Amino acid sequence: MFGFGKRESGSNQPTVISRISEAFGWWGGSSSIAPALSNTTAMQNPAVMCAVRTIAEGVASMPINIIETKEVDGLSKRTIRKDHWASKLINKPNAYQTRFEFVEMMISNAVLGKGALALKTVVGGEVRELLPIPSGIWEMEILTNGSYNFRVRFTDGSSRVFAAKDCLFFRGLSLDGYSSISAIETARKAVGIANALEGQTLQTASNGGRPSGVLSIGDPEDGVALDEDTRAKIIALWKDRFSSNGEGGILISSGYSTDFKPIQQNAVDSQLIESRKYQVEEIARIFRVHPAYLMASGTITPEIQRAHVRNTLMPWVARFEQALAASLLQAEPNLLFDFDEHELLRGDHSALKDFFASVTGVGGSPAIMSVNECRYELGLDPIADEWARTPLKGGYENSAIQKEESSK
Structure with missing residues (x-):
């Protein structure tokens, strides 16, 4: 599996001048409200999970064809080449993944981080396998001559360098031409706020929720305040019945007059709900996914579906198509990869x-x-x-x- 991509020997080889890592744990500092994120921790947020799945599953759902273009009688004609080795490769990229799973993983890594990386296994001049490398274990090494390598760190602590020609790599929006802007680094504060709001809601729920009302209990004997033991017993009984795991029902306080006054939802409660909605929309903006796909607001209409395919999915499709063609079909410029989006637009x-x-x-x-x-x-x-x-x-x-x- 790893018998390729070695560095050439020699003293005149270019040296590394910069490294761009896919290990996010130390980027951008950390705070209680906006901790450093990895792909795994970011995906623990439901909105991020939904956004990434929407993009990755949408692209992976598209059939992929190898298209051959030929000039016939002055016209450019397109033919689907199902017999080409690249068509067989993309539909079975390796021994343990289907086409859907491979595309889904590559798109997910590219959407979240600095790019998506897969190693090529070449036999007889043909690529026989594409082996995706998970985010967090590789880094790009930029060399003095402007080219780059990829260093992959394995579970046993060792690492190996692979030349760019031995890899399939594509990225999202880039400002340096080498790696893309990390969505989870950009979204760190938004995800942190969303997680904090979820934690606040969870804490409230685990404590039985905000009090739904005030229970006033009077002593029928002399009208004085209850003693501490009696108060403790009533509180314990109330918690036992009406906490998050209580059985509920009707509470009867024998021997005491009671008066219950319900508490209406206040501005703080309303603001919490609105804040959670806003953070979902903020995450939707970062991933350029319509809030309807995150189940935040509205329904998915045909117009929203077409805009989703055109504005959200197609940029990733174009990046992946061109990366596949450049990496696998360099010797055959009349061939190209084509993701068929028509299935999603029916x-x-x-x-x-x-x-x-x-x-x-x-x-x-x-x-x-x-x-x-x-x-x-x-x-x-x-x-x-x-x-x-x-x-x-x-x-x-x-x-x-x-x-x-x-x-x-």
């Missing part, structure tokens, strides 16, 4: 009917897709007849098949 049956009617020329509009291309989008087998293979000239209304159907 509307209801009525919307699909209107769409396919318009692109095949129904209603007099120019036909831009053939029937077989529409069937492919629906996951159906093609029709062998010639009329189904190319867009109908003049639209459906002027086609021979429509005239034949009209004459029946």
